[in-house]
Amino acid sequence: MFKDLPVLRSLKDTFAPLLTRTSSVTRRWVPRLGVVALSGMLSACSGGLGGLVGGGEGGPALGSSNVPGTVIGQGSVKVALLLPLSASGQGGQAAQSLRNAAELAYSEFNNPDMQILVKDTRGTAEGARAAAQSVISEGAELIIGPLFAAEVQAVAQVAKPAGKPVIAFSTDANVASRGVYLLSFMPQTEINRIVTFAAQQRRRSFAAFVPDTAYGTVAEAAFRTAAASARVQVGLVERFPTDNARMREAAQRVAAAASGANPQVDTIFLPDGGASLASAAQALQTAGVNGARVKLVGTGIWNDPQVLALPTMQGGWFAAPDSAGFAAFSRRYSARFNAEPVRIASLSYDAVSLAAALVRTQGSQRFSEQVLTNPSGFAGADGVFRFLSDGTNQRALAVLEIRNGAAVTVSPAPRELKPDS
Numbered sequence: 001m002f003k004d005l006p007v008l009r010s011l012k013d014t015f016a017p018l019l020t021r022t023s024s025v026t027r028r029w030v031p032r033l034g035v036v037a038l039s040g041m042l043s044a045c046s047g048g049l050g051g052l053v054g055g056g057e058g059g060p061a062l063g064s065s066n067v068p069g070t071v072i073g074q075g076s077v078k079v080a081l082l083l084p085l086s087a088s089g090q091g092g093q094a095a096q097s098l099r100n101a102a103e104l105a106y107s108e109f110n111n112p113d114m115q116i117l118v119k120d121t122r123g124t125a126e127g128a129r130a131a132a133q134s135v136i137s138e139g140a141e142l143i144i145g146p147l148f149a150a151e152v153q154a155v156a157q158v159a160k161p162a163g164k165p166v167i168a169f170s171t172d173a174n175v176a177s178r179g180v181y182l183l184s185f186m187p188q189t190e191i192n193r194i195v196t197f198a199a200q201q202r203r204r205s206f207a208a209f210v211p212d213t214a215y216g217t218v219a220e221a222a223f224r225t226a227a228a229s230a231r232v233q234v235g236l237v238e239r240f241p242t243d244n245a246r247m248r249e250a251a252q253r254v255a256a257a258a259s260g261a262n263p264q265v266d267t268i269f270l271p272d273g274g275a276s277l278a279s280a281a282q283a284l285q286t287a288g289v290n291g292a293r294v295k296l297v298g299t300g301i302w303n304d305p306q307v308l309a310l311p312t313m314q315g316g317w318f319a320a321p322d323s324a325g326f327a328a329f330s331r332r333y334s335a336r337f338n339a340e341p342v343r344i345a346s347l348s349y350d351a352v353s354l355a356a357a358l359v360r361t362q363g364s365q366r367f368s369e370q371v372l373t374n375p376s377g378f379a380g381a382d383g384v385f386r387f388l389s390d391g392t393n394q395r396a397l398a399v400l401e402i403r404n405g406a407a408v409t410v411s412p413a414p415r416e417l418k419p420d421s
Contacts, residue, residue, distance in 0.1 A: 067119050067134035072106050075113035077359045077366075080135035081348070082145035082155065087123030095147065097341045098169070098348040101329075102144070104336055105352035112356035121146045125154035132158040140164065142367045144351045149175045156180045165367050167351050169344060173218075176391030181372060183347050183385070185321070186392055187215070188222040190299040191271070193319035193397045195226035197411055198267055198297055207254050207265040208237040209280060211272045219271035219299070235265040240280060248283050255287035258294045268294055270316075273301035281312035291315055302402070303343075309405045321382040322398045322413040329381040350380030375419060383413045 072081075081102050083095035102116060117140055119131035128151035132143060136158065143159055146152060149172035159166050160179055168175070171184040195206075208223050210216040220237060227234050235257050240250040257264040268289065272280055281296065296313065300320035307313055326346050333341040333349075358366040365371055369389070377386030377394075384396035399411035 067131050069117060069119040069131075069134075072103050072116040072118060073111065073114055075111070075115045075359070077114045078117055078135075078138065078140045079114055079352075079355050080117045080119060080132075080140040080143045080145075081352075082119050082121050082128060082131045082135070082143060082151070084123035084127075084147055084151070085118075085120040091123050091147070094342045094344060097339075097345040098145070098147070100337050100339075101333060101341060101345040101347075101349040102352045104333055105349045106356065107336075108332075109353060109356040112359055114356055114359045116144075116352065121151050123148065123151070125150045128152075129154040129158055131155075136162050136164055142167065142355055144348065144355065145169060152180065152182075165369070165372060167354075167372075169347050173392050178389060178391060179369065180391045181387040182391060182393055183351055183387075184344070184393075185300055185382075185395070187218055187271070187299060188225075189393070189395050190319040190397060191219060191222040191269075192226040192229070194297050194299065194317060194399060195223065195232065195269070196230050197319070197399045198295065198317065199230040199232050203232065203267040203295060205233040205235050205265045206267045206269055207235050207257055208269040208271075209251070209254050209284065210237060210239050210269075211276055211280070212239045212241045216271065223269055223271070240283075242276065244279065244283075247279060248287065251280070251283035251287040251289075254284060255289045259288050259290070263294070266294060268296050270296055270298050271301065272298070273304060273307060277302070277307055278310055278312070281310060285312050300397075303400070303407060308402050308407055313402050314404070316402045317399055317410065318402075318407075319397045319399050320407075321395065322409070323400075323407065325381045325383055346381040350378075350382065350385075353380065354378055377417055384416055386417055 081099065083098055084091045085095045085099065086092065087095060099118060106112070106116065117135045117138060119135055121128040121131050128146050132155040135143065141164065143155060143164055143166045145168060146155060147169045149170045152166070152168045152170045152175040155166055155168070156175070156177065166180045167183050168180065169184050170182060171186060173182070173186060173188065176182045206227060208220060210220045216239065224234065236254065238250040238254050240247045254268060258268065268284065270277065270280060285291070291312070291314070296316035298316065298318040300318065302313070302316065302318040303320045329346050329349060330341055333345065358371060362371055373387050373389050375386060377384055382395070385393050387393050394417055396414040396417055398409050398413040400407040401410045
C-alpha cells in the first residue's frame with residue numbers, strides 16, 4: 001500500500017499497534033478526510049467563547065509568544081494546532097471538540113516525540129494570522145488548522161513564505177494550494193463518487209435540484225464535471241431559492257422532466273441539507289416526483305439523523321465516509337471526555353495521528369511535500385485519504401442508502417485509492 005514511496009514503507013508498521021487498539025477501519029491508514037456536512041455552519045461562525053481551554057497532556061501554558069495558548073505533550077518536534085476556541089456558537093463548540101480529538105490522538109500514540117502548540121484564532125483572519133506568526137516564531141514545523149476559509153488564507157500568507165506546511169479543515173477548495181492541504185470532506189469527491197455509482201446502477205439521465213447558495217454553486221460545478229466523466233446526461237439543472245413559492249415552481253419543472261410516459265430523467269441530484277433539504281424534497285414529491293421511479297442522490301450532508309428520518313428521503317443514495325471508523329472514534333472520545341464529538345472532530349484526530357507517525361518514521365523529511373503527497377496516501381478514522389499537490393484531497397468513500405430512518409451501506413468504501421483516481 002505504501003510501495004509508491006520507499007521512505008513510507010515503515011509507516012504502516014508504525015500505525016499498526018495504535019490502530020489495532022482502536023478499530024478495524026482505522027487499521028488501514030491510507031486516504032480520506034473531509035466535512036461537507038458542516039460546510040454551512042463553518043462559513044457562518046464568528047464571535048467569542050471566552051478563555052482558551054486548558055492544556056492537554058500535562059502541558060504548561062505558553063509564555064514565550066504574543067498569542068497565549070496551551071501545549072499538549074512535551075516532545076522535541078513542535079506542531080501547531082490553530083482553532084477558533086473563543087468563537088461563539090457552533091464555531092467555538094467545534095473548536096473545542098477538535099482540540100479534544102487532538103489530545104486523544106496524542107495520548108493513543110503513546111507519547112510521541114512531539115508537542116502541540118494550541119492557539120486561539122478567535123475565528124477571524126486577523127486572529128489566525130497572529131496565531132500563525134506566533135507558532136512559527138516558537139519553532140512549529142507544521143500547522144494543523146485552522147477551520148474557516150478566511151483563516152486558512154491568512155495563515156497561508158504567513159506559513160508559505162516561512163516554508164511551513166499547513167493541514168487545514170476548511171471545505172473551500174479555493175483556499176487550497178501547494179503546501180496548504182485540506183483534510184476536510186470535499187464536495188467534489190463525494191459528488192464524483194455518487195454520480196459514478198449511480199451510473200454503474202444504470203442511471204443514465206440526471207436532473208439537478210440545487211440550492212441557490214455558495215455551496216450549491218460549488219456542488220453544481222462538481223456535478224457537471226462528474227456527469228461528463230461518468231458519461232451520463234444532464235437533462236436540466238434548476239436552482240431553487242429559500243422562498244417556498246419559487247422553490248415549488250422550480251420543483252414543478254424538475255417533476256415535469258421526471259414524469260410522464262417517457263421521462264427525461266431517472267435521477268435527481270439534490271445537494272442540500274437540514275430544513276432546506278426537507279422543504280426541497282417535499283416540494284419535489286408534491287410536484288409529482290415518484291420516488292419509486294426516480295432516485296434521489298446527494299452528498300455527505302445527508303448523513304444527519306433529521307435527514308435520515310424524512311419520509312421523502314427514504315431510498316435515496318448519498319456518498320460519505322464509512323461510518324464504522326467514526327463510530328469507533330466517537331466511542332473512545334466519549335469515554336475520555338464524557339461528551340459526543342462533532343462530526344469533524346475526526347479530522348483533527350487524523351491530522352495529529354498522521355503528524356505523530358511521520359515524526360516517528362520520516363526523520364527530517366517528515367513534513368516534506370514528497371511525504372505528505374505520497375500517492376498511496378494514509379488511512380485514518382474516516383478511511384483512506386491522500387493529499388494532492390494542489391492542496392485538495394481525495395478519499396475512499398462509501399455509498400449509503402436511506403432505509404427506515406438509517407443509512408445502510410450499499411457500496412463499501414474502497415480499501416485504497418486507485419493510482420489514476
